[in-house]
Amino acid sequence: AKSYGRNTYSFFTKKMNVIIQRRLVIEEQMRDALERNEFELFYQPQFDAKNKHIIGAEALLRWHNPVLGNVTPDEFIPIAENTGLIVPIGKFVISQALHFLNTWQSTCKRQQKYTMAVNLSPRQFRDVGLLSFIQNSLSEANVNPESLELEITEGVLMSCHTNVVDILTEITALGIYLSMDDFGTGYSSLSYLREYPFNVLKIDRSFIDGIVLNNEDCNLVKAIIAMSHSLGLTVVAEGVETKEQHTLLNELGCDFMQGFYFSKPIPAEQFLDFSMNFDKK
Ligand code: C2E
Ligand code: CA
Ligand code: CA
Ligand code: CA
Numbered sequence: 001a002k003s004y005g006r007n008t009y010s011f012f013t014k015k016m017n018v019i020i021q022r023r024l025v026i027e028e029q030m031r032d033a034l035e036r037n038e039f040e041l042f043y044q045p046q047f048d049a050k051n052k053h054i055i056g057a058e059a060l061l062r063w064h065n066p067v068l069g070n071v072t073p074d075e076f077i078p079i080a081e082n083t084g085l086i087v088p089i090g091k092f093v094i095s096q097a098l099h100f101l102n103t104w105q106s107t108c109k110r111q112q113k114y115t116m117a118v119n120l121s122p123r124q125f126r127d128v129g130l131l132s133f134i135q136n137s138l139s140e141a142n143v144n145p146e147s148l149e150l151e152i153t154e155g156v157l158m159s160c161h162t163n164v165v166d167i168l169t170e171i172t173a174l175g176i177y178l179s180m181d182d183f184g185t186g187y188s189s190l191s192y193l194r195e196y197p198f199n200v201l202k203i204d205r206s207f208i209d210g211i212v213l214n215n216e217d218c219n220l221v222k223a224i225i226a227m228s229h230s231l232g233l234t235v236v237a238e239g240v241e242t243k244e245q246h247t248l249l250n251e252l253g254c255d256f257m258q259g260f261y262f263s264k265p266i267p268a269e270q271f272l273d274f275s276m277n278f279d280k281k
Helices: 002-031 073-083 086-105 122-126 130-141 154-158 164-173 189-195 215-230 243-251 268-280
Strands: 039-048 053-065 069-071 115-119 148-152 177-183 200-203 234-237
Touching: 002 073, 039 086, 039 268, 053 073, 053 086, 053 268, 073 086, 086 115, 086 122, 086 130, 086 268, 115 177, 122 154, 130 164, 148 154, 154 189, 164 177, 177 189, 200 215, 215 234
Parallel strands: 053 115, 115 148, 148 177, 177 200, 200 234
Antiparallel strands: 039 053, 053 069
């Protein structure tokens, strides 16, 4: 039993070392990744399911590194948060996404302009220059504030470092849309909806997964949609993967949808092709 214990101990130590080691390499590689131009934005279209129009896109960050290969955002974003590197990386995301939006909007033949959703992390709210950076980026890219949507999760609202309410109020006063991401996965989403000036609610994929097979999930999503509409919020369903989910969400009155059923997140060039071909139909 003793030797078993020792082996388990060394097994965990080895495993821990591997995890720590990888983390250190990620940190080290991330420091110069912006300068080396290793980040790229992919775009995932959002659809108005009723009239079958593309109404906007979400910008999702990708990192291609020569040492590590492709690192997923679920792995590198938390590390970027901890090191503070998310601040310069986040600025790159905002400015890049807005420039692309300008290009994309110029291809649009409809009256209604495309929107661009950008994810913001808690750490970015501790940067006093956040708001002015967003404003400058909007005017540099020649994009209206109403075309930008900022997605935040509960994590932003729980961080007590800055007066987040003030910043969010200023953001919405500029005409920028505010979206609650991953709705339903946290603890206090409902009270946050009351306290903060949200315009859009994104129902988390974990609820959408089961709606066709599971009656409870379906009723829950139905209730979230009804509640959102009574609060004047637009509803986006995340992670729509099947035709059946799409049809059901349409019946439930969901406003917009996003997911692999329509398209995965794709590079800028490919996205423009996709969008222009889709609009021709
Ligand atoms: P998120 O904001 O909830 O983004 C949605 C994630 O779900 C994306 O993963 C997207 O590729 C994935 N997804 C979309 N449709 C489907 C579907 O039908 N099925 C499945 N299984 N997945 C789907 P991704 O791109 O790997 O990003 C993961 C997370 O990383 C994001 O979750 C977001 O929290 C974070 N992230 C990504 N880009 C940025 C960024 O630029 N800034 C910040 N702060 N966070 C980012
Ligand atoms: Ca998001
Ligand atoms: Ca989400
Ligand atoms: Ca998420």
